[in-house]
Amino acid sequence: MPIFDQEMLGMQFKHPEILWALFLLVIPILIHLFQLRRFTKTPFTNVAMLQKVVSESRKSNTLKKWLLLITRLLLFAAIIIAFAQPFIATNTALQKKETVVYLDDSFSMQAKNNGISLLEKAVQDFIKNIGADTEFSLFTNEKTFSNVRVSDIQNSLLSLTFSHKQLNLNEIGLKANTLFSQNQGTIKNLIVISDFQERISVANPELDSRLQVHFVPLQAQELQNISIDSVFVDDALNDQSTLKVFLTGGNEDEALPISLYNDDELIAKTAAKFKSNGDGEVEFTIPTNEALNGRLSIIDNSLGYDNRFYFNINSKEKIKVLAISASDSDYLNRLFRGNEFDFQKYRLNQLDYSSLGDQNVVILDAQLSIPTSLQNILRTFKNDGGTLIIVPSKNSDISSYNSLLSSLSSTQFQEKVVADVQLTSITFEHPLYRNVFEKEVTNFQYPSVKEYFKIQTSLPTALSLSGGDSFLVGNNGLYVFTVPLELENSNFINSPLIVPTFYNMAQSSLQMPQTYQTLGKPNTVDISAEIGNDDILKVAKDGYEFIPLQQTFPHRVRVSFDQNPTEDGIYSVLQNQQVLQNISFNYPRTESQLKYLDIGSLENMNSMDSIPELFEYLEAENNITAYWKWFVILALLLALIEVLIQKIVT
Secondary structure, three states: OOOOOOEEOOEEEOOHHHHHHHHHHHHHHHHHHOOOOOOOOOOOOOOHHHHHHHHHHHHHHHHHHHHHHHHHHHHHHHHHHHHHOEEEEOOOOOOOEEEEEEEOOEHHHHOEEOOEEHHHHHHHHHHHHOOOOOOEEEEOOOOEEEEEOHHHHHHHHHOOOOEOOOOOHHHHHHHHHHHOOOOOOOEEEEEEEEOOEHHHOOOOOOOOOOEEEEEEEOOOOOOOOOEEEEEEEOOOEOOEEEEEEEEEOOOOOOEEEEEEEEOOEEEEEEEEEEOOOOOEEEEEEEEOOOOEEEEEEOOOOOOOHHHEEEEEEOOOOOEEEEEEEOOOOOHHHHHOOOOOEEEEEEOHHHOOHHHHHHOOEEEEEEEOOOOHHHHHHHHHHHHOOOEEEEEEOOOOOHHHHHHHHHHHOOOEEEEEEEEEEEEEEEOOOOOOOOOOOOOOOOOOOOOEEEEEEEEEOOOOEEEEEOOOOEEEEEEOOEEEEOOOOOOOOEOHHHOOOHHHHHHHHHHOOOOOOOOOEEOOOOEEEEEEOOOOOOOOOEEEEOOEEEOOEEEEEOOEEEEEEOOOOOOOEEEEEEEOOEEEEEEEEEOOHHHOOOOEOOHHHOOOOEEOOOHHHHHHHHHHHOOEEEOHHHHHHHHHHHHHHHHHHHHHOO
């Protein structure tokens, strides 16, 4: 039944329309005041003594009648008021309320309090304290439950798993707004249950001012967490390589055992020691030429997700590089002489065009012109996923270059410029240099240039000259130098910058799997495979299988990972149930640093120490005190008083 906002001396009534019955109490009052009965006087002789007795009796009857009248009026009034159901409520108790709950299920909620994880404790307290009939919406970092009661999702809450994702305060507010109604007349309670790790914060949190925000910060007993942060495989020494393992969060006086497994076989064990800043490092010796499905493991009582680390050492496929060069310089030979590359160099008249289809990288170096037949082959090569690097000569016929470039991109060589300039600008955010420099270099010894070609292009610029013209442009398999690299024209080939430039251009041609990948970050891997038009590659681990995004090229398939997988571990890339390659995925370590937000610095929010305290507070805001029972008791007392008056008063 609806509750009306009728008030009477601070009291409200559930059924105020019944109070109209109080006007009926006027009737007995009128009857009492205006008696219709008349009395006839009959004289008697010698009644002086009786007159005194009659006078006293009349007084007693009048008092009794007034007492009975008042008692009955009060009795009927109490009954009427009881049926109207009086109550007293807080200012907000009668307003409709909406409740949306954010429950943090990130990995930092693995931290324990009294032997139970913060997430488990939060779920138990929430289920216990929220009303069985309360309708609410709840979301975590990955899941959403809309307009439910606790019985609907109890099993789902109890089986929640931890997530490597973490919504920040702004994202929480935006998500909550999608779950609240558009009704402006309701009180909208947003409950945020979290350990409030620092990464939940943003510079300027913008929570909707219309929301009543309630924070419940959960605290762990142990604020130290040891994590396996990363691994690195050092250059091989003879037939042995060094696996370096980096850890964080330890104590100086602590020696933490760490185990190395190949699949499920324990192959090595050592102890990690830590510096004063909490960082630690250990080394394992592993065979160079053997595949390894590695797993590192430690025991730490804080967070569990970062106590293991997966990695793979696969047999490395050499990157095939073919140079078509008219130069006598050997700089390309020196750049690609490592074990990572299969390098070949030919003069144009020596080239077997059919061999280009097997290459990963083709370099056109100092060619005077590009024959039409070669243009057609290179066009096909590039479109099939190959990487083409173009280095002009001072005397190049740019029309043949432009013919090739126009079919690959909107790029054209223009006039030659003869001027002494320097390479002065590195685009550090360009993919070629994104991870080359620890910081932006300002005192670099830049190479000089005597002649170069102006270029018109839509390709991103990687290197620029002092006048603003491009030195190197390109991305996604096409790279074009505007400067002839002959030593008499430029000393770039003797510059340290040439090594990462050509190395990363070649590496981009074949996306070799890293030692490990990080979940949640886009990853691309090239798999050597010949597949038909109807064939697909699958990725699987322990019965879990999915089909990744994939692009087919001659002799290889480019596989991309983004949303999948969602769990860490070693995954196998399968073709018709045959394992082509193993790839390891690990959770990001952003949750490993147990640093928490000072929520006292946040405005327009209410903070509670626990979930039970929060619901006690919300219940107090909804407090309604009913008084109808007291009026029933009063009516019974008045009925008893009436009986006593009838018997006692004469």
